[in-house]
Amino acid sequence: MWPKSFDYIRVNSVEEAITQLNKHEDAKLLAGGHSLLPAMKLRLAEPALLVDIAPLGLTQVSDRGHGWSIGAMATHAHIAANANGALAQAAAGIGDQQVRNFGTIGGNIAHADPASDPPAVLVALGAKIYIRGSGGERNVAAEDFFIDLFTTDLLSDEIITSIYIPRKEGHTNAYAKMAHPASRYALVGVAVDICTQEGHCREVRIGVTGATTHAVRASGAEAVLQGAEINDGNIAQACEAIQADIADQLLGDAAYPEDYRQAMAGVFLGRAIRAATA
Ligand SMILES: Cc1cc2nc3c(=O)[nH]c(=O)nc-3n(C[C@H](O)[C@H](O)[C@H](O)COP(=O)(O)OP(=O)(O)OC[C@H]3O[C@@H](n4cnc5c(N)ncnc54)[C@H](O)[C@@H]3O)c2cc1C
Numbered sequence: 001m002w003p004k005s006f007d008y009i010r011v012n013s014v015e016e017a018i019t020q021l022n023k024h025e026d027a028k029l030l031a032g033g034h035s036l037l038p039a040m041k042l043r044l045a046e047p048a049l050l051v052d053i054a055p056l057g058l059t060q061v062s063d064r065g066h067g068w069s070i071g072a073m074a075t076h077a078h079i080a081a082n083a084n085g086a087l088a089q090a091a092a093g094i095g096d097q098q099v100r101n102f103g104t105i106g107g108n109i110a111h112a113d114p115a116s117d118p119p120a121v122l123v124a125l126g127a128k129i130y131i132r133g134s135g136g137e138r139n140v141a142a143e144d145f146f147i148d149l150f151t152t153d154l155l156s157d158e159i160i161t162s163i164y165i166p167r168k169e170g171h172t173n174a175y176a177k178m179a180h181p182a183s184r185y186a187l188v189g190v191a192v193d194i195c196t197q198e199g200h201c202r203e204v205r206i207g208v209t210g211a212t213t214h215a216v217r218a219s220g221a222e223a224v225l226q227g228a229e230i231n232d233g234n235i236a237q238a239c240e241a242i243q244a245d246i247a248d249q250l251l252g253d254a255a256y257p258e259d260y261r262q263a264m265a266g267v268f269l270g271r272a273i274r275a276a277t278a
Contacts (some may be wrong), residue, residue, distance in 0.1 A: 001042060009049065011053060014106035017159050018159060020051045027047060029159060044104040044230055045127070058161060059071045061079055070105055073106060075101040085174070086121045086173040086174050090117040090191070109129065109211060112149075120190065120207035122142035123208075127142040131159065131161065148232075149213045153167070176275060177190070185210070190208055192206050192269070192273050201225045208246055220245040221245055221269060236270075246265055
């Protein structure tokens, strides 16, 4: 399959990228190319111009003390090797080695594939997405960034520059996913960030991907755990609650239908809670 013909340009600054996006209505940024190029070959995307942002750098995975700064162009392999907790676990489980070596976190979240792993983790960790465009710089909470199937809060002339993950004292986190046997995309993925004291949950955030049209927070399951003892009974209740949380946004196909993924969200929430509190 061949894509429709297109022009190609490399840019050396974020400003230049924004200028190109402004000048050409049909321009698309090119990062790792692992979602955009397959979509072009299938003619699902037909950009007239590809703006290659590889020269921009933006590859940092830096512990700033008060939190982590992850550059938009950081590859999954780089994140798996240099971050920790749920984010590193999710990155390490993406696709295969080639996908992890090329795919970037910025491209991943801009594409907003419902089966992507990082979105659930960023929602659970309370991450902020830093964005620049002709209107200046802004940041958006991850839970407000993912809007629907392949749809985000990003405007057509905007570029994601980095992601900030705040450090929260006493918190631990984990990501558990049921991977598609061929692509490794998440059929269901659940991320949990939790703070416990004497066996009780003081604070918790839960993000879900794969089973839903876009990454969402499971606030009903969070409410069950909040203040409760972390024991088998309360975990089982949270696993019931998450199924109600996602009931309106379920996604499925012939092989892995909606009700199956909904039930699996409960199973994988249990695994993520146990891993985060182990
Ligand atoms: C075989 C295969 C298996 C995969 N398995 C998984 C998996 O298990 N889990 C998973 O999460 N993902 C998986 N992926 C997706 C992969 O992880 C990439 O993250 C994803 O393809 C997008 O990243 P990219 O850097 O390749 O972006 P590109 O394909 O270059 O771009 C994707 C989109 O994002 C836009 N974009 C890119 N960078 C930016 C930016 N900085 N700011 C704004 N917009 C931007 C582009 O214009 C384009 O619209 C898989 C992909 C393949 C091909």
